[in-house]
Amino acid sequence: MLLSRIKGPEDLKELSGEELELLAEELRSEIIRVTARTGGHLASSLGAVELIIALHRVFDSPRDRILFDVGHQAYAHKLLTGRQEKFDSIRQPGGLSGFTKVSESPHDAITVGHASTSLANALGMAVARDLQGADYKIAAVIGDGALTGGMALAALNKIGELGKDMLIVLNDNEMSISPNVGALAGYFKTLQVQRWVQDAEKLGKGLLERISPRLFDLADRAKEATKMILHQDNPFYAWNLRYVGPVDGHDLKGLVYLLERLKDLSGPTLLHVVTTKGKGYKVAEEDPTSWHGASPFSLEAPLAKKSRYTWSAAFGDAVTELADREEKLVVVTPAMREGSGLVRFSQTHPERFLDVGIAEDVAVTTAAGLALAGMKPVVAIYSTFLQRAVDQVIHDVAIEKLNVVFAVDRAGLVGADGPTHHGVFDLALLRAVPGMQIAAPKDALEMRAMLRAALRQSGPVALRWPRGGVEPAIDGAWPECSWGSWQVLKEGGEVYVLAFGKTLPYALAAAADDPRIGVINARFIKPIDKNALSRAAASGRILTVEDHQLTGGFGAAVLEELQDLGLKPQLRRLGLPDRFTEQGDVAQLHARAGIDAAGIRKALAEMGVTSAAAVRRGG
């Protein structure tokens, strides 16, 4: 194998053109083999193979800095930079990250997972390099999806003004996770048409007309695009960037040739490469959306994927049914139609479905605008990505108490994506916002009840649920929700465990058959149910359990409330400690943090509730 001889990017320098092509094939096989076992960002990584080889052939990493936006497409980069032996461990506990990570390798220029950060990072590095009188090169690879993010666009604005030397490679595959959105995406298509036509013109006009009347038809539109470029009306010129492209991002020879010429140019240059997401793996090319973030799959039968009913699907079903009856309901997503369970909604209510691109800030403030104009917006957003829009929640939604519902998915630890993606800050961030109401359903039925009730509330409401599977709710059921109230699921004589969402089953398991231990579904995190809390406090002991940081989380809220109420039960708080949690199996991570059933039993024992002998027996 050629690949096994590549110990670092320097080994690429001597390879012939044919060997580089062979290497691309070997990289693809390795990426497919390992992703089948571990799951991961398969389609994006397959699409970037030639680009990554070419960059490492021409640039001199780690001296030159190669930045990957999101970092999810960089599997070939990992394989070419000394991580082949560990590649099987990608996304596994203790293994390689699924994204680039500074602490993992000197070749990883930035730590990422969230989109649209590469250009501002590149800008900072370029300013530092020039201040320090250094002369290394900087190349940032950003997808057309990531370029929909305001951070990326705002960074371009400053990059153009400062005119620092750097290369930006726009990796355009017309896809975000679903088809990319936005006016710029439409413009990129026009540029691509121009490229096809130029290629086709080489074949001769008559031939073009014969083989593809559609392409010929597009030629007129392309002429307009060509004119724009000649007249420097290309938006990148307006940003003061040199624009080159579009070029074929799978033409390895062509890429190497171009990069060699572009790397020494002064000022910022944007190279627009066109790639195919999933390139080289038929199923992924045909359905890049499903293969964007693949679950482990069988190499023999890749389409035989197991599917299970998820919290996201439960939300999608509930919100679609609600929208059938509630004409003002509008759903806003920042580029997460599939992940948030909204495919059905987007098909049944296309006019009330808004994908704003990877722009969480825009999603939240658009919802504010919708609410101000009399609609009922639901922002479907992952906990981790809501972090991007906290100011919009405060400034645009909460100050005027707008009726916006935040459907917060992937709350809690998420598993293999690791610290950039764990949804463990939303309670702390949202709890501080005046007027914000926060709830967490225990199952799909309660989610339906809460969602319907939330739409009737005035002021902002956040409903949070975890990643993963859930039992489907009974078809068509819409139970009432007693808004703001906790539920005593089990009475207890000596202690009450207050849990919600994902940790509730752990609490019930820990308390099973023990009359001393009570369990409360503390489903409203803000405001807290004071009556239920007072009743629980009367037992003398309270244990809170949350799949969230302890700092500022639910336990902290209970502590504050008890103090305000002048109640002093013995209190223990279980949750995530004040450090970042690494990637891993969620159940194992919960066990390690002591928030599973065994951890709850142990804490109860320490509080003097369960006998130490029972703990030793694992009872």
Ligand SMILES: Cc1ncc(C[n+]2csc(CCOP(=O)(O)OP(=O)(O)O)c2C)c(N)n1
């Ligand atoms: C801030 C943020 N929002 C959402 C996501 C989820 N996400 C991961 S990759 C991706 C699509 C990226 O598209 P693009 O940049 O074009 O790269 P491609 O996967 O197409 O190669 C999205 C929406 C994210 N990582 N970060």
